[in-house]
Amino acid sequence: MKISPAKVFARIKQMLIGISGLSAKLHRVRGYKKITIVTYHGIHSGELPLGDHCFMHLDLFKEQMHYLHRHFHVLPLEEALQITDYKGKKPLAAITFDDGFYNNYSQAFPVLKALGLPATIFLSTNYIDSHNTIWFCDLLRMLSQTENKTLMWQGKRYHLKTDEQKQAVSRLLQAELKIKEPHDAQQALQALARALDCDLDYRYREDSPFYMLTAAAIKEMSDSGLITFGAHTHNHVILTKTSLAHAREEIQTSIRETEKLTGKPCYSFAYPNGRAEDFNEEHQQILSASGIRFCATTINGLTAPRQELLAFKRLFINTDTGIEVFKLQVHGHR
Structure with missing residues (x-):
């Protein structure tokens, strides 16, 4: 595939901004009126059976978390979204994980705990305490x-x-x-x-990157005070690809199960797939009536506090996002 000279120049410029540290300085110039909300899925420390953009190596994740810890004021998601008139010395950030993979507990949680970084995990609740996966x-x-x-x-x-x-x-x-x-x-x-001559009926084990969270792991993380849990439908159903009645059932079941797992109210939800075409106003009405106050999309961008709370933007952090590109993303330059 041929890349235009303009795109080559743009990529070189982005790289130089990241390497030079200008990304953080430019963030200060632009002001801290928006929140950087990063999105992850699975974190792994070994070899993946097959590479996929949703699974990041632990070493890369650690590097990114250390950068956020040094250069951002990282708040719990729900607190960050409600903040008013922020005048801190660092830009605001929040950390999220979609789906509820067990490696959020076994790999990511120790890193977050060591740095004191809060995060929110959105659960597809039908897979919890099972050997099945998405x-x-x-x-x-x-x-x-x-x-x-x-x-x-x-x-x-x-x-x-x-x-x-x-x-x-x-x-x-x-x-x-x-x-x-x-x-x-x-x-x-x-x-x-x-x-493919394969068996769809397969029991995933704890050592698989595709294994989902257990109730015990969720309770431990919730009790730590660092990790908040939100709903992500019961079966990871894209809401616009099913009937409104089924969407309501998926939403309400996942909220109920999340509350049962944590013993706490559930106020947050992440739309599966999360693009603008994957949800609509009817779904937002169901969510609001079910007690949900904050809804995460996968629409790329920084988000303004107290605005679009039922469809706030996030930054999807790809598997191969190196630290220099990560700096550009989180400071709003890419």
Whole structure:
């Protein structure tokens, strides 16, 4: 793919700003009126079965947390979103995790605890205390395990000889399944399992990056006072891909289960997938009526306190986001 000279120049400029430390200085010039809310999913310390943008290596995560600790005033999410007339010496930030992977406890929590950094974890509650996981992790696992060198899918042949080819197929299939209704997506996943000669019925263990949180781990993190929990639907259902009645059930069940797991009220929710087309005003009305005050999207950007509380922006931190690019992101330059 050919990159235009303008894009090359822009990337070089961004890199130089990050390396020189100008990103933090420019943040000061622009003022601290907005909050930097970073988003993670899974954190791993070993080798992934198959690379995916939702799973970051622990070493990179540590480096990013140390940067936030030094250069930002990191607050609990709900506190940051309600702050008024902030006059601190550092910009505001909040840390979030979507889905509820066990490695949020085993890998990320010790780092957060050592630095005293609060965070919010949004739970897909049906997977808690189970050996099951979210469908895209099933897909990653099957693609990593299959011995097939090709995949015939909907009249097309896809090569699976290398990890790079498998990752490309994973991205394509994830995008395809996301636009389906939940029942149709599950049927497609079952068909893919047959095509890949893999078993969809698989018991994930604690040593898998795809293993989900346990009730005991949630209780320990909640009791620490550092970690707050929000809802993320019961089955990680994209709200606009199902009926309003089913969306209501998914929302209310996840809120109820989150409160049961923590023993505390649940005021926060993250939209699965989280793009503007993945939720609407009817969903926001259901959430508000269910006691939810804060809703996280995956729409990229900094967010203003006390504004768009039912659809606030966040920064998605990609798996391969190096520290210099991270600096640009969190200071609002990328």
